[in-house]
Structure formats: structure tokens, C-alpha cells
Amino acid sequence: MSLDIVFVTETFPPEVNGVAMTVGRLVDGMRQRGHRVSVIRPRQGAADTGSEFEQPVSGLPLPGYPGLRFGLPAGRMLARQWRLRRPDLVHVVTEGPLGWSAVSTARRLGIPVTSGFHTNFDRYSVHYGVGWLRPAVAAYLRTLHRRTQATMVPTEALAADLAGEGLSGVRVVGRGVDTQLFDPTRRSALLRQAWGVPEGGLACLYVGRMAAEKNLALVEKSFAAIQSVRPDARLIWVGDGPAAAALRLRHDDHCFAGVRLGESLATHYASADFFLFPSLSETYGNVVAEAMASGLPVLAYRSAAAAELIRDGLNGRLVSPGDETQYLESALDLARAGPLLLSELAAAARLSIMPRNWASVVERFESVAREAMGSSGAGLICPA
Incomplete structure (x- = not known):
């Protein structure tokens, strides 16, 4: 059975970074497997009008990173859209205000929601002179992921770290590499x-x-x-x-x-x-x-x-x-x-x-998504 999945992310190709590349691979791979995949992301420039399956939303520049933006909360817009066309799953890639509003809206509507843990933002705070914020940033990140059915991570070591901090539902999905391109x-x-x-x-x-x-x-x-x-x-x-x-x-x-x-x-x-x-x-x-x-x-x-x-x-x-x-x-x-x-x-x-390829990673992502859908209590309205 094909799925209708919404990815909510603060970064997406053609932006150049590891998270954007990974999300792009997952989106393309899931589409190739016959699923309907749409993307909600911050607008990448004045001329960015999106497409049928990519919807740009309002955002602000990310401090210290010209060209990158974080999305503003969009709960009302998301609720309106998802009531008209209810997705099977919402996958939140990044933990900014846009991601938080997506988790809250999905939970309020009883839509299964998963998340990805891609960046140690709490560690970044030390390098930008606000190390005193690290405990608060870490607490925010962990709270967001606790509100999702599954948190997808790239390595066993990270899964063990997060599980040790009390996160349940951590699943290793991994990362692939294009061995035909990189040769x-x-x-x-x-x-x-x-x-x-x-x-x-x-x-x-x-x-x-x-x-x-x-x-x-x-x-x-x-x-x-x-x-x-x-x-x-x-x-x-x-x-x-x-x-x-x-x-x-x-x-x-x-x-x-x-x-x-x-x-x-x-x-x-x-x-x-x-x-x-x-x-x-x-x-x-x-x-x-x-x-x-x-x-x-x-x-x-x-x-x-x-x-x-x-x-x-x-x-x-x-x-x-x-x-x-x-x-x-x-x-x-x-x-x-x-x-x-x-x-x-x-x-x-x-x-x-050589054995690490994106096809197996996409297959694993789909498996975790289906598992999350099965464990979400379909039809129940979750507290926000």
C-alpha cells in the first residue's frame, strides 16, 4: 500500500549540507517506491514559489549562516491543509519552530508523526559563545523527539546515547553513499x-x-x-x-x-x-x-x-x-x-x-514509518 507522507524540514536541496542531501535522497527514494511525498520547507528566496509537491513557508535567516533559513511556526496553515487532505504520516526532519508546530499539529489531529535526529545543535552552542544555553537546547531537542512515535538516527552509537537519555522509539535508519558518483x-x-x-x-x-x-x-x-x-x-x-x-x-x-x-x-x-x-x-x-x-x-x-x-x-x-x-x-x-x-x-x-547504498536506507525508512503508523493508535486524538 502506497503512503501519503509529508516531510517538514528547514533545509532541502538545492541547499548544500548533509541534512539537505539526506532528506533529498529519502524523498526521491520514497517517490521511486511509489509513495506520495510532499515537502514543507522555508522559502529559499524571493523567487521561490515551490511546486506541486514542495510548499515554501515563511522563515528567517539562520544566524551565522547566510543563505540558510529556519521556518516560522505554521500550525494554523498545517492544520487547515491536513484537515482537507490528511497524510498517513508526518516526518519532521529539523527541530526549529516550524518542526515544533508540525509535531504539535500532527498530534492534535491524531496523525502519526516521526522525527529525524540529524544535528547536535546543543553542542553547536559551545562554539558560538552561548555554551550556557546548551542544557536548555538539549532539553528542547529531547522534548520534541519524545513527542513523536519514532526518532530516526544514522548510527547505533547515537541510538544508544539517546536511549540512555530516556528517549523511547529510537530507530537506526542509517545513511547511504552513491558509490557510482564517488569513485x-x-x-x-x-x-x-x-x-x-x-x-x-x-x-x-x-x-x-x-x-x-x-x-x-x-x-x-x-x-x-x-x-x-x-x-x-x-x-x-x-x-x-x-x-x-x-x-x-x-x-x-x-x-x-x-x-x-x-x-x-x-x-x-x-x-x-x-x-x-x-x-x-x-x-x-x-x-x-x-x-x-x-x-x-x-x-x-x-x-x-x-x-x-x-x-x-x-x-x-x-x-x-x-x-x-x-x-x-x-x-x-x-x-x-x-x-x-x-x-x-x-x-x-x-x-x-561498497555495501552501503541509499536503496537499503530508504527501505529501512519506510519500514520504520509503517511501524510508527501501526503503533500510533489510528484515529485517536493525541494531547498537544
């Missing part, structure tokens, strides 16, 4: 030359949002250490964000490629030699899987996707969360590694990621 065969000697990497030189890569919560200072320190033993090394930054301008001012010898999408992004991954990713704020980290699929050894903390995907010394390098000294030592180990060892790590990274 080592896209490696480009011409691109490496454009980066200024000499023959036999070392190309170190960072891909992602350039923001305080990504621990970019450790990328800078790691590359400085790498250059001390490999003067032929070059650091390539792919992405944009509030920290980008300051990074460019500090490092005119680095290569800043800006935001890259599709085949261009895949070529940038495949043309590097290893990937530096020291973030400790991730719930998953899609870039880790994309880098591994592209045949890159990844150096990361044992957290989120890295803890699940990387086997230290076999297909990448893992260090204890927060141990900066160990991270720098591991960066030097990779810099000193010969071409044979790097190629062995690269091949193992690619091989280990």
Missing part, C-alpha cells in the same frame, strides 16, 4: 596540477562546512605538521561557511575550491591522497562515507560515522575523541606513509563502503 576512477592529474601539487606530491583534503563547530583549527595545525615533513604537500579546502573568509586571509598558500557539487565534488575527492576530518559535532558526517567511497583514507576522531565505518590502520585512521596530540601524530604518520601503504588504505576504504 576513485575520477582521479584527475590535471586537477592536481591546478592545485599546485607536484609529481609525487601530497594532496590533503577537507570537505564540508567552514564553521567553528567543525574544529577547523585542528585541520590547520595538522597541515602545518604535515608540511614540516612533506614540503610538497598541499591543502585543499572544499566548501564555504562563516569561517571561510578568515581562513583565506590566514592561508594564501592553501587552495580554496569553494562549494563543489556532483561530478566536480567527486573529482575533488578522488584526486586527493587523504582526508582530514577532526569534527566532534557530527551526528553522522556524510563526507566521511563520500571520501571513503572515493578511495581516500580518512583521519577522524572515533565518533559518528567514522566510528562506524573506519577500522584504524586498515581502511583509515581513528583517534580517541578530543585527543589532539594523537590526531596530529596520526596526520604525520599518513604524511610519512609511502605510496604503497596509502594505496592499500585507499583500496580498503573503497571496498568497505
Whole structure:
């Protein structure tokens, strides 16, 4: 039986971030499986009028992130629409005011509602000078998810953390990666030359949002250490964000490629030699899987996707969360590694990621959605 599902999200393609990409994959995948899927999201610009299955609503700019917006509460509009056409399920992707109003409205109308836990917003507060707000933000997030039938998460570790905090209904859905797009065969000697990497030189890569919560200072320190033993090394930054301008001012010898999408992004991954990713704020980290699929050894903390995907010394390098000294030592180990060892790590990274595909993730999402519908008490009016 096909389902009528409404996704409520603060971010959606063509916006460029891990949550938008993941939601886009889920929406497309569910449509391919024959379901009717509509999306409610903040308006992405003055000319954004939406489409038959995408409805833009009012929003405000997200502080510190030009181009991203959070949605304003829309309970009355949602109630009016859902009374006229009642969906089988509402899935709330993000926990902003729009998401909260969607949860409240769905509960009031007795519509099954699920949520996704994609971002550790409580951890972000520390990086923006409002760490004192972290307990309140964490409490808000947990309260929202407790009001849904199921909270979908990407990893077993996150599921265990949330369950330990008293959240019931946590379900692991996982994340996929496009192994046809992200492929080592896209490696480009011409691109490496454009980066200024000499023959036999070392190309170190960072891909992602350039923001305080990504621990970019450790990328800078790691590359400085790498250059001390490999003067032929070059650091390539792919992405944009509030920290980008300051990074460019500090490092005119680095290569800043800006935001890259599709085949261009895949070529940038495949043309590097290893990937530096020291973030400790991730719930998953899609870039880790994309880098591994592209045949890159990844150096990361044992957290989120890295803890699940990387086997230290076999297909990448893992260090204890927060141990900066160990991270720098591991960066030097990779810099000193010969071409044979790097190629062995690269091949193992690619091989280990091959079984992870979006089709199985979408199938799991559908299974959890149906489970939530069955456990919701169809027809009951839930307290708001």
C-alpha cells in the first residue's frame, strides 16, 4: 500500500549540507517506491514559489549562516491543509519552530508523526559563545523527539546515547553513499596540477562546512605538521561557511575550491591522497562515507560515522575523541606513509563502503514509518 507522507524540514536541496542531501535522497527514494511525498520547507528566496509537491513557508535567516533559513511556526496553515487532505504520516526532519508546530499539529489531529535526529545543535552552542544555553537546547531537542512515535538516527552509537537519555522509539535508519558518483576512477592529474601539487606530491583534503563547530583549527595545525615533513604537500579546502573568509586571509598558500557539487565534488575527492576530518559535532558526517567511497583514507576522531565505518590502520585512521596530540601524530604518520601503504588504505576504504547504498536506507525508512503508523493508535486524538 502506497503512503501519503509529508516531510517538514528547514533545509532541502538545492541547499548544500548533509541534512539537505539526506532528506533529498529519502524523498526521491520514497517517490521511486511509489509513495506520495510532499515537502514543507522555508522559502529559499524571493523567487521561490515551490511546486506541486514542495510548499515554501515563511522563515528567517539562520544566524551565522547566510543563505540558510529556519521556518516560522505554521500550525494554523498545517492544520487547515491536513484537515482537507490528511497524510498517513508526518516526518519532521529539523527541530526549529516550524518542526515544533508540525509535531504539535500532527498530534492534535491524531496523525502519526516521526522525527529525524540529524544535528547536535546543543553542542553547536559551545562554539558560538552561548555554551550556557546548551542544557536548555538539549532539553528542547529531547522534548520534541519524545513527542513523536519514532526518532530516526544514522548510527547505533547515537541510538544508544539517546536511549540512555530516556528517549523511547529510537530507530537506526542509517545513511547511504552513491558509490557510482564517488569513485576513485575520477582521479584527475590535471586537477592536481591546478592545485599546485607536484609529481609525487601530497594532496590533503577537507570537505564540508567552514564553521567553528567543525574544529577547523585542528585541520590547520595538522597541515602545518604535515608540511614540516612533506614540503610538497598541499591543502585543499572544499566548501564555504562563516569561517571561510578568515581562513583565506590566514592561508594564501592553501587552495580554496569553494562549494563543489556532483561530478566536480567527486573529482575533488578522488584526486586527493587523504582526508582530514577532526569534527566532534557530527551526528553522522556524510563526507566521511563520500571520501571513503572515493578511495581516500580518512583521519577522524572515533565518533559518528567514522566510528562506524573506519577500522584504524586498515581502511583509515581513528583517534580517541578530543585527543589532539594523537590526531596530529596520526596526520604525520599518513604524511610519512609511502605510496604503497596509502594505496592499500585507499583500496580498503573503497571496498568497505561498497555495501552501503541509499536503496537499503530508504527501505529501512519506510519500514520504520509503517511501524510508527501501526503503533500510533489510528484515529485517536493525541494531547498537544
